[in-house]
Amino acid sequence: MESPNGQPSPMPRKKMTKQLTGKKDDTPLHSAARAGNLGAVMEILTGTGEEELKELLEKQNQSGETALYVAAEYGYVDVVREMIKYYDLADAGIKARNGFDAFHVAAKQGDMEILRVLMEAHPELSMTVDLSNTTALHTAATKGHLEIVNLLLDAGSSLATIAKSNGKTALHSAARNGHVEVVRALLTMEPGMATRTDKKGQTAFHMAAKGQNIEIVEELIVAQPSSINMADTKGNTALHIAARKGRIQRRKLLHDASYSSYYLLTLVFNACKRDLVEFRTFNNINWHTLLDTLQDMRLCLLQQNASELETVIVPLTTRGKIRHNNNAVFLVQIVRLLLGHSGTDLKAVNRTDETALDTAEKTGHSEIAAILQEHGVQSAKTMQPQDKNPARELKQTVSDIKHEVYYQLEHTRQTRRRVQGIAKRLNKMHAEGLNNAINSTTVVAVLIATVAFAAIFTVPGEYVDDPEEIPPGQSLGEANIAPQAPFIIFFIFDSIALFISLAVVVVQTSVVVIESKAKKQMMAIINKLMWIACALISVAFLALSFIVVGEREKWLAIGVTIIGATIMVTTLGTMCYWVVKHRIEASNMRSIRRSSLGSRSRSFSVSVVSDAEILNNDYKKMCRDRQHISKAVRSITLAKPEECKVVKEMLLENQSQVERQECYL
Structure with missing residues (x-):
């Protein structure tokens, strides 16, 4: 395959699995490096001024990657070889957001050629570390890249002694991941590493005992037989x-x-x-x-x-x-x-x-x-069948209680997270439903206002519009049916519906309510106003229907009035019934919550109520544990103070933990 400039471009195995989609804040140099376009890279490097070029080389995209990092990540050796000529040590060691620089990412992916190119230009790059103090040697050992491990060890054996922030060395990670040859290479260069411990007090032998490769266990026994019985901070040997x-x-x-x-x-x-x-x-x-x-x-x-x-x-x-x-x-x-x-x-x-x-x-x-x-x-x-040391037995009892309290507290925290998650989802659903209702109400209010406004100017019989043919007692522009009682009813009810709808539109478009409770109250009032507007516009329609059908077909208007009144009364009556019933149920629920001392949940969900019962049971268990701890504290005075000082401190510490959790509940 050829690069965009027509020259053959190296195609390492990683590039076949990488997508060429650019990232945000990519410069033209980033894009050329990502595509492996050596010609474009050289053109940019040679055609840019010195100060502008330095800024371009230091430029990082959204992921914190420089152009050199991108070329190293995609495995373009020729591009890296050309670009490193323009990079000094500081710029070549710029780290991306993942904590890796160009050298580190090449070591992670096993690019021997790129590492050689970078080390020839800046040998000091082999000493760079990421955010957790991980060296390139450590990363290569974790991945099992033996050739790279040997290359870095030849460059400086002191790399093998650098530990991560958790205390683990490259030997720890290689032993844990089952890379036998890497372990042999590290032990050959630094035999004393076999006894190095991490922050948990574990050696590479502990890592090997976790079951990846039996050959590593044999290698570590040969290298340092004494490590077989070394214990970590919890006293566990490799056999444990x-x-x-x-x-x-x-x-x-x-x-x-x-x-x-x-x-x-x-x-x-x-x-x-x-x-x-x-x-x-x-x-x-x-x-x-x-x-x-x-x-x-x-x-x-x-x-x-x-x-x-x-x-x-x-x-x-x-x-x-x-x-x-x-x-x-x-x-x-x-x-x-x-x-x-x-x-x-x-x-x-x-x-x-x-x-x-x-x-x-x-x-x-x-x-x-x-x-x-x-x-x-x-x-x-x-x-130890005869060991009846009361201090040891008491210490074991305290340890058991401590673990039980810990599990109870952990279960309580998990329950609290579940309750909070359910409450959060409910609040989100309520907020979405409320917003949808507000939007729907606004649309309905605008629709009613539009219909009510248009209806007053499109009445049956039209208006007096000829100045020469004005009937006695009428004025120009007056509705021909104005004196009739149905029109008066229509005019009054239609006008009230119009202004109610306009008031709702003004409130919806002008008032911004953030608090959920206030938003619910406003929505309740607006809903009732919309009910009134719908009822008024219905009455206006029915009143005007008596004029439209005339005296002969008056029975049609009466029939429509009966049907419309039945539908509207049934609908509004049902809605009022459910509103009143909901208010009564809500009032009863508040009374039950006030009268019940054990229930602390304010959720309307049945599952949340069950979680509240779990919290109450955990609270009772912790109360019993506190009583046991108090008895143990009182009984400890019977033992020798010098033997039970540590145990007493553990008891008091656990008691304080239970009391803090009790205060929370």
């Missing part, structure tokens, strides 16, 4: 992490399955929408249609049976491959590897007094628990 991670993988599989259900449902919907009968009835290798698969996934999700999900999500053709979640298999292998190592401490206890066996049983990973028992790992209670 591996024993606990199985449950998380099971939850992840259920989570992924829910998304798969969504995509399958989207396929079914689109097939039905486009009437693709063959697609809807297409069977997979198990002779299941898409609807069958959705039903099976629904049952598995309801039963929380993650092990069956892998047998449900099967390919639609015999050529497809079933995607298995191998993390659970890796976890079992990692646990066996750790147990087989002589340096593994099988009696390691974390800060919650749990061994690896306790963790596996607590998270429901029965397979790993069985393996741990086979290798002699015991629970903490079995290892």
Whole structure:
């Protein structure tokens, strides 16, 4: 493929997946770089003045991207090679809104040639970091770009020691994502990195134990055997992490399955929408249609049976491959590897007094628990059966209460968010309905005013318009039917309807009401005025009908009057009935809310009322927890003060949390 200037343009793999749509605030240099048009880029660079060129090179679009960033992102090596000649170090290191500069985005995408070009021009670019203090080496290690990792390590081994803002190094991320060769390269350059910890106190060994690649665990054991028993801030060793991670993988599989259900449902919907009968009835290798698969996934999700999900999500053709979640298999292998190592401490206890066996049983990973028992790992209670330290027992009780209170507070917050969300949606619906009603009322008022104004000048019989033929007692322009009683009734009622409608139009177009309550009150008054205007214009029409039909056909006017009066009286009467009934029900609801001490909800939705009951139950539970905490505080004086000082502080802290939440409720 050729570039727009007719010269061959390099086409890296990423450019095939990138769209060439420009972004807001793109300069001509951005557009030329995005299209890979080397000729246009050179023309802009050479045909621009020095000061203007510097400003153009520094110019960022809406996403904060410079032209050099765009060329590096799209993988145009020749364009980058030409543009970097005009960039100094400061301009080349300008970061986009995502925190990446041109060098960093090239490292993320694995563009070795672009990195070489940039490093030849400005070697210092390899030391740049993003918003979370992530280096290009860290990003390349996370993505598994081995060649780029080696290139950056050769440029400066100190890059490997730079940690992110959360304390994780490139070795942490490479171990977590299962990139064995990258881990080997990093350990070869900096063997001491194996013992570096992040802010959670976790080493790369903890990351590897989360089940991506067993070879990484072996590499880390060889590099630093002592790291096998290193504990994080919660006292968890790698064995604890591996024993606990199985449950998380099971939850992840259920989570992924829910998304798969969504995509399958989207396929079914689109097939039905486009009437693709063959697609809807297409069977997979198990002779299941898409609807069958959705039903099976629904049952598995309801039963929380993650092990069956892998047998449900099967390919639609015999050529497809079933995607298995191998993390659970890796976890079992990692646990066996750790147990087989002589340096593994099988009696390691974390800060919650749990061994690896306790963790596996607590998270429901029965397979790993069985393996741990086979290798002699015991629970903490079995290892310390005689430990009757009252301070420890009290501390454990406080810890349990703390977790229970935390879950209750979290549930309360979630309930509050749901209530607020429902209330917000209701308010939005009410506001939209009110605005629609106001707009509709304005249109009706204008229509009634137009009809009423026009009717007075188009009366039957016309007017006296010939000055020479004016009947006695009449004046020029006077209606011929003016002396008749029906016309007088028509004139009065039509005029009142006209001015009521005009008043409504003036109010609607002049008064701007923002407060919802005031807007409702104004709308209620305007509605009643429109009812009156409709009734008056109806009476005016019926009065004029007696003149139109004449004396002989007067029965027609009487019939129309009866029909019209029946319709209008029935309609207005029904509306008045519902208004009065609504007022009575609203008054009763206010009385019930005032008399009920337990109900605090002001929503009209039944679901919101049920959420208020949940909040009330949570409040009662927290009151009981506060009583338990108070008893524990009183009983702690019986123990030795030096043993229970920390426990007492935890109790008082939890009690204050409950009291704060109680005040909120």
